[in-house]
Amino acid sequence: MNYPIYLDYNATTPCAPEVIDAMLPYFGTHFGNAASKSHPYGWVAENAVEEAREIIAQLIGAKSKEIIFTSGATEAINLGIKGIFESYLGEKQHYITCQTEHKAVLDTFLEIEKRGAEITCLPVDGKGNISLKDLEDAILPHTKMICLMWANNETGVIHPIKEISEIAESRNIILFIDAVQAAGKIPVFTKGVHLMALSAHKFYGPKGVGALYVRHNHALPKPLAQIHGGGHEKGMRSGTLNVPGIVGFGKAAELRISEMEEEGNRLRELRDFLENQLLQIQNTSLNGSQENRLPHVCNIAFSGVEGEDLIKKVNQKVAVSSGSACTSISPKPSHVLQAMGINPDLGRASIRFSLGRNTTFEDVEKTINWVKEVVEKLRV
Known part of the structure; x- marks a missing residue:
């Protein structure tokens, strides 16, 4: 064609040639299940997954244990939002997001709204920027999460994440960042961030694999699992890991760190x-x-x-x-x-x-x- x-x-984005080369052995020679703990096939697969986890953590300034693999950013977003909503079941809940968020975020909030959550969608100005005063004014005593994208997928406009994280920290509110368009393209960080969605195919990795960063060593709750069956990924996301995809994700992250x-x-x-x-x-x-x-x-x-x-x-x-x-x-x-x-x-x-x-x-x-x-x- x-x-x-x-x-x-x-x-x-197209898979980088280096990413494809890194993935190929894990479709054939090293085909083991990363959860198979009793023989070398599983050990090799598990080692490859953990190496990739470490590199992806480096890309965003996290610890490797804070990276939870998913099938992509949409799943990571659903896990983060619905998982937090369910962790607070029985309480009055309010969430803050923005009118210009990706549909994966907005549609997920519509779902939890049907189940009783209150949602505030912040407006933007003519250039796509939010007002930090509007954000602070929107916070209620029962606000559980602020969820905003790092950079907009349509205009490229970047939100002031440092200032937003300081607001969330000062109010002891979970901050969920959709970093899908930012990670691997501009420097990102996790200081003051509790949850962050990533996607491999946005920076020259394969489709069908993503991650949710989940902050450790913090009193605020972690999301409850949305997929059950085996307790993989620290119990947050069950299912056999996509080893070739994760290896490609890791290689793509390594390339982005360097270039x-x-x-x-x-x-x-x-x-x-x-x-x-x-x-x-x-x-x-x-x-x-x-x-x-x-x-x-x-x-x-x-x-x-x-x-x-x-x-x-x-x-x-x-x-x-x-x-x-x-x-x-x-x-x-x-x-x-x-x-x-x-x-x-x-x-x-x-x-x-x-x-x-x-x-x-x-x-x-x-x-x-x-x-x-x-x-x-x-x-x-």
Whole structure:
């Protein structure tokens, strides 16, 4: 197949060749079950899992025992939110999140709301930023959790996690951070954080594996298991571990530790060139903050064109999306852009460009020329 240029790295990333090479032996030669404690097949698999756990912990500044493997970030989010809700059953419960969170977070909160939880969704300003005063004002005596993403998947806007963690610590409230788009792309930390969701396929690891960081040595409760059957992962997540996936996750984390800063600088230059050129097209605008965001993402609105036509045409030569991959088939405008006060028609005519490891200057030049051509033709 003659694939288009790929600029949808926030949706998923290709496995790095080094990741694939690391995984392959665990499909065949080292096929053991990591829970088999009585023979070498299990020992080798278990050692590989624990090595990966250690490296992933290093990526976020955690201890290896604080990493709980899951099938991905969506499961980690469900475990974190529902697991905490169930740990407080019988008590009055209030949770704080934000209107621009990923649907995995918002939909999970809708579920616990049906079961009696109170949910506050903080608004954002026109650039996608929350107000720390709004956050503090939203806290109630029975607030159990603040749940916010480190960086937005559609605009790249970064929340002030240090200040948020200080607020949560001062009130003795669980802080759950969705770091799916941030980890491996910018430095992250766990100081003041109780729970953190990660996903391997967002930074050149395989799909189908993620993790939940669970803070140890703290009085606040840990999430109760949502999957039962064997007590794997310290009793929090039963099920035979995906050893090849976990090995790939670990290798991807190792690569990001070594190349994140240099690669981030390279992508920032490419992103800025792409953005500056596209914003020279008449009646275009940037969605989100220009400063406080991920280095590889920009979200641009193209007024005067029909959104569905724009996306279809651009995707003939450049693979992009209008927002989250989970909602990209929907003709509805992005809930993130709506929360920022962007007109629904303009929201539908917005494109998220997210660059990555394989993006070249030539790719960016071709993208600029193609998008300009498409917009010009659609506006006739």
